Amino acid sequence: MNNSVEIKNLDLEFGSVKVLQNLNLEIGKGEFLVLLGSSGCGKSTLLNCIAGLLDVTAGQIHINGNNVTWSEPSERGIGMVFQSYALYPQMTVEGNLSFGLKNAKLPKTEIAQRIKRASEVLQIEPLLKRKPAALSGGQRQRVAIGRALVRDVDVFLFDEPLSNLDAKLRADLRVEIKRLHQNLENTMIYVTHDQIEAMTLADRIAIMRGGQIMQLGTPDEIYGQPINKYVAGFIGSPSMNFLDGRIKGREFEFGDLSIPMTGYNFVNGSPTDSETTLGIRPEHVVTGELVGNAPFQTDVTVGLIEPTGSDTLVDCELAGTPFRVRMDGQAKVSVGETLRIGLNPSRASLFDKQTELRL
Amino acid sequence: MSNGRPSQLFRNKSAKIAAIPMIVTALFVFVGGTAWTVVYSFTKSGLLPRLKWVGLDQYERLWSTNRWLVSIENLIIYGLCMLVLVFVIGFILAALIDQKIRFENTVRTIILYPYALSFVVTGLVWQWILNPDFGIQSIVQGLGWESFAFDPLYNADIAIFGVLIAGLWQGSGLVMVLMLAGLRGVDQEVWKAARIDGIPAWKTYIFIVIPMMRPVFITTLVLVVTGIVKIYDLIVAQTGGGPGVSTEVPAKYVYDMMFRANNLGQGFAASTMMLLTVALVVIPWAILEFGGSKNRG
């Protein structure tokens, strides 16, 4: 049994609303899985089901080979970290860490050992005697992680743990969580709506929408070969350019342009003739001297420039459709100028216009 | 500096005019009225207030009057029982209602409606239910328990508990509503965290949730205590202070002295003692609640 968590045919309904539909998911030992989606997609609900905080309508949940579908949350061998930290405000940090253990009647020495280890790992030893109100947001979240850590379990669940922190702290703690995972080698399931968090932390990402998993794959796969138009548009910032046209043989015809799709890996061989959407990320459009190597080249007129420092976004039109290009921050462009751009079809994505599935 | 600016006094003129009723009430009625009563409690006022100083005479007489001592004793018994029971009942009811029960609105409506009724109505209806000839006592006796005796309104020893039953009926709904609001204000994720930690529900309430509700408890405490000290209408309607003087309370003593016995000085002294009692509760609370925030700005 190499899977740490297995979810089989899971359904969850609130009254007549189907929140989760026939979900199947296998998470390997030591894997870092991120559940990613916009709000209301069911990602937090799924996490609560795994934790046992919600009763499922149908299906099973296995953790470490045990069927825990009917088990209490505390018996499932999980630790959980919440968005609001959910620390017990009237207890010291030490009290927060030890309360569950004392309640489980663990020996005092064992409790002390576990707290010592957890506070060393998280560097919260100086805070042990303080109350949560006297801690900063980042420190609180560390204590919350510590509370999961002392439970000495194999599976950690994170429910948007960094959403209440400001941008700088979020980036710092993200790195720490990643380091923690590398050191502990626990299974971690992490819910977020932040794609940067998902991409940086995950071994695999599950993109959820409408209570179903749209795509499950490594960050690379999700980014490079999105399974459908939704995933393609959801991942990546600025978001992918979509051009509606037709595929004819190996040519994508779009307005008066015809883009050869040489080098593109079709999922089920190339279709003959159908309405298709071409997706190309702004950062995959080349400019300057690199254009020469691109299989397809054309000219666009610069409409709007958004410099961000590290790079510059150029808004233009490609055969009448809005189109964005990402250039180096140092590149010199001005509005109204004609810009030569090049596309590489092997890095693009094609979707069926009706089904929105990847071709 | 102030060139061309209207003088300080006339800035915000409309706001100041609008605030006149508040200023008058605060200064003349609340501060002035209270000070007046306290001052006149040191005088020999009878039918009419007179500035004839008698020092602490009124207080000495007050504390040697049997009726006042009984009033104080009643207030303490009633107050302590009320305080403990209203919190226990109010909290338990709130916790039960918070269990995602069905018919929540119905239950809440039934428990709170007595609070909408006046103390006079409350007192009269309980006077009727506790009537020994027709009420609870006669029913239990009618069921075959001939020796059963429960006539709090006719038995001086337990009369104050008859009032307590009515007071609890009227006031526990309020505490329940406040506690329920407090429970609903507790972060749901804390409950989830406690379940993951394997803490049983009763322990979560005692060690985590109740400590988190401290502000609600304190506010409720202040409300309940000030309500207890003011208790008057309920007694007048339910027992009229009797049998004998067994259910007399300070507020009734004040009224009777001022408006029946033409002994204003006693009334002033007694009401000043009531003020003192409330101050003993409210001032520490105010320091706790607002004292800290002044330092923070």
Add this chain to the structure above:
Amino acid sequence: MVDVSPSTLSGPQGPKPRKVISRRNIFLYGTLFVVAIYYALPLYVMIITSLKGMPEIRLGNVFSPPVEVTFAPWVKAWSEACTGLTCDGLSTGFWNSVKITVPSVFMSIAIASVNGYALANWKFKGADVFFTILIFGAFIPYQVMLYPIVIMLREMGIYGSLGGLVIVHTIFGMPILTLLFRNYFTSLPEELFKAARVDGAGFWGIYFRIMLPMSVPIFTVAVILQVTGIWNDFLFGVVYARPETYPMTVALNNIVNSTQGVKEYNVNMAATIITGLVPLTIYFVSGKLFVRGIAAGAVKG
């Protein structure tokens, strides 16, 4: 991913089996049922007693439903019952209460809302000092201020009149209502107020054209709070009114607790229920807003 068909699952699956009649549910609903009976019983007793004739009352107990329903006690309570001196029932008291409550509610809310608005949006030096005094004033036992107000009203020549009672209710309603309105107006976006000022609106212009239309819910809460509070008042009625201006609560107490004559329990209960009818109606109709009113009284700003 391979879909596993449901039939291949074995062992626990789906929702955890729960008995509807679990020990927990029996305890929970059982307790709540008993509690609900305890709270509802007095209302039931009031109603059935008021519908019985005196002979039936003497034979039965307070909980048995009426065999023969009669409305005579209600009629008597309304127009004939004796208060010791006069025998014109509760009707006089009822109309006195209406005459006291309506202007008191209007005046106290008008003054307190303007106060709250001034405190929230037009802070002037010293405003908070007066406000703090006002809030502390809410905790002072009324008994302390009873007599000074008697003197004030006597000096103004309105001691014993309905007008005097209206002033007293306005004064004692001010702390809680001012707090209510101040907190509400503070919670409104300040940009709105600033925008109106930039557009040239003044103190009263903003109050009437911006704040009032946005504050219907809080005014409703205030009306509920005041109507029940003033209707239920007994102390001020007994101190500041004369027998001919006594509000309903005082009249009720005088009818029921008058020592003369035979006790007519059915008439007493009819009178009691009639007196409770106004606040009860408000309570049952307003529901959540009533709760909001008392919660607002408990939340300190």
